[in-house]
Amino acid sequence: MSEPGCSLPAPPVSHVLELGVYADDLEAAEAFYARVLGLPVVDREPGRHVFFRVGRRSMLLVFRPQATEAPGGNLPPHGARGPAHFALAIEAETLPAWRKHLAACGVEIEQEVHWPRGGISLYFRDPAGNSVELVTPGCWGLPDGW
Numbered sequence: 274m275s276e277p278g279c280s281l282p283a284p285p286v287s288h289v290l291e292l293g294v295y296a297d298d299l300e301a302a303e304a305f306y307a308r309v310l311g312l313p314v315v316d317r318e319p320g321r322h323v324f325f326r327v328g329r330r331s332m333l334l335v336f337r338p339q340a341t342e343a344p345g346g347n348l349p350p351h352g353a354r355g356p357a358h359f360a361l362a363i364e365a366e367t368l369p370a371w372r373k374h375l376a377a378c379g380v381e382i383e384q385e386v387h388w389p390r391g392g393i394s395l396y397f398r399d400p401a402g403n404s405v406e407l408v409t410p411g412c413w414g415l416p417d418g419w
Contacts, residue, residue: 292327293334294357295341296401299323302335305399309378310361327361360394360406362419368393371407390414 296302303323306312312325312333321340325333341352363371375382375397383404386394392412399405410418 288330290330291332291334292359293336293351294359294399294401294403295338295353296335296399296403297337297339298400299335299337301400306333306335309375309380310405333359356398356402356404358404358406360408360412363407363409365393365409365411368395368407368409371395388412392419 299317299320299322303314303317306323306325307314312327315324315326315332317323320337322334322336324335327333336352338352338354341348342350344350372382372395375395380397382395382397384394384396386396388394388411390411390413392409394406394408394412396404396406408419413419
């Protein structure tokens, strides 16, 4: 199925650079992602957003929905309400350490899934109710092992 007016194939997309989720309490989100998941804070604007680096080429953006629903600065309005889902890649050998670390931080693993292709996922919630997944290689059968 093609969109009207799309007569040419799309050029290739390299990778996901940013992933945005939403949280009313940015301080709780920052504490969770920085302390529990160890993600470095790259930028913050109190009452609006906190941004984290994920690995070498991705960013996790946590926005306060009320601050991004209206146009502001050089950005169009964007935002969502309600819990979202995203997955963060981890190496298989770190899975036992992640189970222990999450337990020590008081984070309840909602479910552990063993995928048919060999990957394993741990699902849990951030303070805003977003579903966070830590996943090992093999889940999707992608060419690079993921």
